[in-house]
Amino acid sequence: MRDYKLLIFDWDGTLVDSIGRIVMAMHQAADQRGMPRRSDEAVKGIIGLAMPEAIRTLYPELTTAEHVERFHASYSDCYLAIDRIPSAFFPGVEQSLASFLEQGYQLAVATGKSRRGLQRILDALGWQDYFDITRCADETASKPDPKMLHEILEHCGVPASQALMVGDASFDLLMAQRAAMDSVAVGYGAQTLTALSAYGPKLSINHFMELSAWLNQTVAEPLTEEIEHVG
Known part of the structure; x- marks a missing residue:
């Protein structure tokens, strides 16, 4: 060894x-932005990527940096609300x-x-x-x-x-x-x-x-x- x-x-x-909280926050962000929720497994599959890249992977239809940033902001707000007490x-x-x-x-x-x-x-x-x-x-x-x-x-x-x-x-x-x-x-x-x-x-x-x-x-x-x- x-x-x-x-x-x-x-x-x-x-x-x-924290995986469950990340999945929940991503679903809530999708709801806020009027996007379809991806499956729990799909969200788990992007955990570890930088968030802009994770969002682009889940939602390739978000073709501009501005749209990705708006989704990112929604995700961050949702996650902070869920994670007031850290995981x-x-x-x-x-x-x-x-x-x-x-x-x-x-x-x-x-x-x-x-x-x-x-x-x-x-x-x-x-x-x-x-x-x-x-x-x-x-x-x-x-x-x-x-x-x-x-x-x-x-x-x-x-x-x-x-x-x-x-x-x-x-x-x-x-x-x-x-x-x-x-x-x-x-x-x-x-x-x-x-x-x-x-x-x-x-x-x-x-x-x-x-x-x-x-x-x-x-x-x-x-x-x-x-x-x-x-x-």
């Missing part, structure tokens, strides 16, 4: 249980992150959220300095472009071979692939482990604390292989 120094996490659907962390996340810090890992976030959206949550948690660096889609290239990972690696002074990307979407794992970085797929967020298996994750998990066990080499190799094939 590689000696990882840097752990990079997606936010929505990986650390926090809860998935079980085991807070304990595991604290343990990773104690073990000396550098921690980072690579998210499709806007800087404003992520900062609102970090401020509410008092986590302004919790991560070594956070990168958001509106300040760099959208996933699956590896630019945000390259920026994180440069900031932390860590090579890609000693970093690990943890995410719940194909965009996360494909971004890691393009950065020559190992990845971990989580199956409790936007996409299934079956869908994510195509991107060659080193580990696939259904509970966040399985990551800590794997990093500490407390999970036997046969069990790891079994976890990887859970759908």
Whole structure:
């Protein structure tokens, strides 16, 4: 097993249980803009992209930047109304992150959220300095472009071979692939482990604390292989 120094996490659907709120806000925004609602699965399929790109993917008929921006504004208003109290962390996340810090890992976030959206949550948690660096889609290239990972690696002074990307979407794992970085797929967020298996994750998990066990080499190799094939 590689000696990882840097752990990079997606936010929505990986650390926090926000997928349902994102889907609801997208549906409400569609209603406000007089657009047809897309299916829950279609909305889940764009989570992780920068929001303008996500909207264009769901609604290619919005052909101008102005129309996309109006939809984006409606989505942001709807999401803020739903997420007045920030979404809860998935079980085991807070304990595991604290343990990773104690073990000396550098921690980072690579998210499709806007800087404003992520900062609102970090401020509410008092986590302004919790991560070594956070990168958001509106300040760099959208996933699956590896630019945000390259920026994180440069900031932390860590090579890609000693970093690990943890995410719940194909965009996360494909971004890691393009950065020559190992990845971990989580199956409790936007996409299934079956869908994510195509991107060659080193580990696939259904509970966040399985990551800590794997990093500490407390999970036997046969069990790891079994976890990887859970759908």
